[in-house]
Amino acid sequence: MESIFSFCFAILIAPLLPAVIQKVKAYFGGRQGPPLLINYYTMAKLFKKGSVYSTSTTFVFRLGPVVGCATSVMMLLFFPLAGIAPLFSFHGDVLILFYLMGLGRFFTILAALDTASPFEGMGAAREAFFSTLAEATVFGILILFFRITGSLSFADFFAGTQSLAITGAYGAQLILVIVALYIVMLTENSRVPVDDPATHLELTMIHEVMILDHSGPDLALIELGAWFKLLFYSAFLSMLLNPFQLENVWLNGLLFYAVVTFIYMTIGTVESITARYKMNMVPKFILTPFVLVFFATILTMELIK
């Protein structure tokens, strides 16, 4: 029951949090910024609309948003938000989940290519490229977590005796992991400095350019999927950052979402104070977390003794 509630709450709150980012950015820009509920309004607006489809497209174009959204929801279904046992969990679920995310990306890319637009193709190519690099980091993190907890399940990562906490025995490595995961989050969710969703030039975009031709409810689904995915990553980071496990479920939840909000705020801060990297610098940026994680993993080998 708790699990279902937690999941539903996450689904509901996911659109709210990105508004925090916009607020922070507005603050840095000296503006007031949109209201916090802006994304709900956007949803409502998009759901009401019809769509225009390109004559080039096929069913793949329509399937893209659905698959993308579904894979993001899957992540939340398996993730122990606020330490509450997820709806589903088994040994090995992380593998299938990250691969499902790959499936989502697969269809997003295909949907973009389906439009026959050179710009969307460009975005698709970059998406495919950067995600292959990010994927290596993610699996590096999984290796480390398996080394520490002996499990391959989100639920087990954050439960039991050897739970991953920054105050635990592997705290030092976890700091590296947190930095790495943060960068992966920025990459996977197309944030600055990898991608700039707010830019005006299609040639320099990655994710936004891929969804140029989507409209109406399809676009809404894509946006939803993106928010869920961002929530998933911040929740993941939050679970690692937050060293406290409070007895009270409600308080614990509150603390958890506080940390999540904090992470969103940092994203906003980063976006405000850094500029997007040149495209050819991005791979280096994405490789950094991989190196960090690999180093952290080697540390666990206890060769240094």
Add this chain to the structure above:
Amino acid sequence: MDTMFVSLAVILTGGALALLFARQFTLMKVATIATTSAGCLLGLVYSLSNLLGNTGTIEQSWHWLHIFTLAFKVDSIALFFLVPIFTVAPLALVYSYHYMNDKLKATRTAVNYFFFAVLVASMAMVVTASNIITFLLAWEIMSLSSFFLVVFDYQVKENRQAGYLYFIFAQGGAMILFAAFAILYRYTGSFDFDTFATIPESIKLLVFILAFLGFGSKAGIFPLHIWLPKAHPAAPSHISAIMSGVMIKMGIYGIFRIYLLLQASTPLIGEIVLMTGMVTGVLGVVYALAKQDIKQLLAYSSVENIGIILIGLGIGMIGVSEQNQTMAFFGFAGAFLHVFNHSIFKSLLFMGAGAVLHKAKSKNIDQLGGLMKRMPVTGRTFLAGSIAISGLPPFSGFIGEFLIYYGAFHGISNHRVPFILAILAIVSLAVIGGLAAACFTKVVGLAFLGEPRTDNAAQATEAGSSMTMIMILLATACLVIGVVPEPFIRLAFAGIKDIPHISGYDTQSFLLIVRHIAQTGAIFIGLLLLISLFRKMLYIKKKIDSGPTWGCGFTQPTVRMQYTGTSYAAEMIDFYRPFVPVKKIYTGITRIFPGKTTWNTTVEDVAEINFQQRLIQPLLKILGKLRWIQHGKIQLYIAYIVLAMIILLLFIAVP
């Protein structure tokens, strides 16, 4: 065992029928396809029933040429490898009914069917052979018959070259195998496979490396893969399907079999296999990404999948030498399952590529596009195959990779070298997965989606019914294996049950995980349907327009402006540059009013270049210089004789 030989006899009869009825084209096709397929199905039933029915090993032998024995032995490994042989072969044959429809080439088609049957029979013999002679005999017949299949379209120069290259690699590999087996024979004095474990430990590594090279040249390990991306595009598509889907697995079978027979204790073997697997996998997929020819791309993708299978085997072997049963079990099981899965989806993809080639008259991605609308079945099945080969759930490819991941993750508990190797294996699997997805989004996205780039592509129509039927069947199989994986995982488990080191491993807990995976797949599909339904609801009574793709303000878009395969892959290729050299030809802009200029890039295979530049060219140069020997002057010819005589006489005089 008798059943298998009966099935082989039926298969060969099918082949003979092709030659017999060569003049009546349709009758020939029907007769040979029906007979050969029937033989294959009989064999399939035999292997499946024995594999799942827990019958022990069965042996049979005949005397041959006074001093030899033709010995066959069927254990679970052999039976497992029989399954893809007998599965893919009939499907490829039925597919070929509409694919091979050029009546002008009737004789050649008949010969093709004949060698197809021979190839199938010889592959079945390879996996069941249980002594040196039998094995090599079957191996050589396999090489020869597949060569003829490759050079089917010999008018094309590239195909001849491909056939030639394949021929060299086949024979060169076979010679190395001869050497490996001869060393074994030296120490055992017996042709029998079962005696191999008795040779001195120090020799085992040498033998294994030789065998690894020999078998690897067939399997396509890096850098011995260079024949593969040439031969597969050259062959007709159903041949590519069986070669890529099944025949190269014979190399894997050989590597695994020799590993089992040697029972070497050195961990080096597993490490070599694993590292080769990683290099093969990553480079294979990078090259696949770089290629614009669909069939060449698929061939490189086969190299990649061989890499994945070898990673699995390597994990298993390291597991054995580390006495980590979980690692060993899942490494082997994953490799086995991937062998089977790959044979399914790679056949599907090659058949799809064949249909495209047939109807759109090109296999170059940059000349295709928009085929999903024109060839709906081919497009959809190809999409399914692409998802499967990228290892994405809920399709079949994921399951095999999951097992390997599972084994590799359990290798993390080791120390030192095995630990690092396990990490590297996982990371390279992840990288391979990502790149494979990139690679196949490229194929599907550019060849099947978007707008046609040429008139031929625009005029393409759906392929013949025998072809689409088979592709639908295979695509369904990809999905079914992904959604209901348990029977297939059990099949893989049954396949490895005769491996001594891991017998008795308890699989119950894992089967639970498998059920969970199936469940997750089901949840995902449910979710997908739910969201689709939601989307449908949102669109009720909504206005749906259609118009051109938004050109970002550009008002006169043409189909030539679409992103091409080359540009799609360019950045990713660049990342791996030292291993993936790109040759650029750019004529440049010279005058004030620039004339026509060209820009051309080709990605070259680093193995091929080095093979050419470091081995072949120097060799030819040396050989060319030595040709002076035969200069045509009789006086010097006599001098040779005198010289030889003097040198030999010194042999007596000196000591």
Add this chain to the structure above:
Amino acid sequence: MIVFSNALLALTLLSVLLSLASHRLVALVKIMAFQGIVVSLVPLFLGHHMTMGSILMLQVMILIKGFLIPGLIYVAVKKIKIRREIEPIIGYHASLFAGLIFIVVSTFIADRIHGSLHGGQVLLLITAITTLASGLFLLMARYKAITQVIGYLMMENGIYLFGTALAKQTHTQYIVEFGVLLDLLVGIMIMGIVLNNINSTFDDVDTALLGQLKD
């Protein structure tokens, strides 16, 4: 008797040296005829027991080696109308010098091996080896096909001398001589026929023209 044989051997050596230095084909043929007769006579003075048969064989041998074969070659030379070997591969002086070296080397070899032999016919061995080597030398050092035939003939003479020097006659009765003669005869005839054809096709018998077949 031994002295006689030594004299014959010395004559043989002389003929060998002459042939190496000779540049006129007709002279070469005449030297070969002389050498053939001398070589055939050698067994007579070696002290072997001579039977009726071997005497007969001796006569046949003189006939063939001394007259028939040189005669054939002479006819060929006349027909081909080539008088001399111009520009040999190895010059005449150098050839003569090589001949001397052959004698020295063969003396050395004969010295090394004669200890293990019964008879101890050192000079015979020297002559045999020198003749053999000079024959091979002619084959290698001359362009004209006819000179090569002569070289071959000389080589056979050397081998024949070897045979008489080394082998006891009891083992090899007639069959050696018969075989050698037959082969020589047929061989020279066939060479002659080929030569004739070469001449009519190429208008020369220079083997420098026979270098088209090569890789």
Add this chain to the structure above:
Amino acid sequence: MLEFTCLIPIFTGVFAMFLPVRFGRGILVVTALLHLQLTIMAWMGKVTPGLPQYFAASPDGLLVLLITSFVFFLVSIYAVSYMSETEMTSEPIYIGCTLFFLASMSMVALADHLIVLWIAIEATTLMSAPLIFLHRSKSALEATWKYVLICSVGIALALLGCFFIVLAMDIGNVEVPITFSSLSLVASQLDPMWLKAGFIFLVIGYGTKMGLAPMHTWLPDAHSEAPSPASALLSGALLNCAFLGVYRSHQLLYQAGLGDFSSNILIGFGLVSMLVAAIFIFNQTGYKRMLAYSSIENMGIIAFGVGIGGLATYGAMLHLIHHSLIKSSLFLSSGNILLGYGSKLINKTGNMAKLFPKTFFAFFAGFAGISGFPPFGIFISELLIILGAFQQGRTISISIFIVALVLIFAGAARLVMKMSFGKWDEEILVDEKMARVLPSYALLLTSIILCVWLPDSLYQTILSAIAMIGGSVNG
């Protein structure tokens, strides 16, 4: 009277030279048949040599005789059709000389006496020379000249070798007839140094005839310039006869306890031959020359196998058989190609698969066979040689062997594929006829049959042949 195998061809040959042309062809085939019949009778033990002091029916000789006779029979059938196609000018000479050639080869196979063997081998040179220069073209003359001169020089050296062996008898005070059969009984009493010297000269001499490098120089010229049926005989039958000379000498040394010495020499010659063949098969321009070099290679393989001893010897003997069958088939096919395309150059041929299907089938199957693919017997023989060599621990030489095999395969495959599948748009001059294809098929089929079912008597004969140099199938 086994000597009839020599006498009959001589008589019929003389007749053929003087009788009108139309009888000649009949005489050729009938003689071949008679010869084959006699040979088979000899195999059954029905006919024995009449002059035991000179001739003997040794197992190795019988083997060579059978191969010679069989190949000759099929080649003569081919030759009849070939001659009528080419309208050969000197047909009686051809028929006569082929028959004399057969006689001399039979004599080699049966000879037991050292000198008789020598005479017979020299006779093969002289009898086959007219076959080569039958066309009287410039290149044919050149080839003949080289053939006759080089082989004569070589064989003259072999005579010296015979003398040395006689000398070895003298020094060892052995009083037996100088036949191989009686010498082998007393071999250990012979003087080892002179025996070695004798062996060297014999191997140089007969090796020249056999085409062992570096004495092989005449072979590519002669085999490529001869008319194809003659090439088939030269490669398929004559080389075996020369090999017999080498083999007998090796046998003698083995029995004298000097097997190591002669083995090493044979292995050396074998490897050098294979490497030389590899050099020239790459970028070869003429297909008949390619086949000739392939013969050099295969003779090298046989010498290598015999030198290795043990199991490899059995392989070498099988190789001898299969090489003769397949190589003569290839040469017969090359005759068809020459008729069809009118050129010996590989660049002037192509697309046989389409234009010349029957010959293509024979040619390509022959190529696969000679490269060691099953179901042809060379697969077995090469495998046995490799197994045997490793068993004897000759790792370095077998490595060279394998490298050479791969090189040769790579070189030859390129050429054969060019001929078979390459582009060719011009007309075919002379169509293939069944009579000119069937003999090739028959030869190939025989190789396949022998790979499936080796008759017991053949097997036993090979065993007793190799037993004399210590070879056996049990290592």
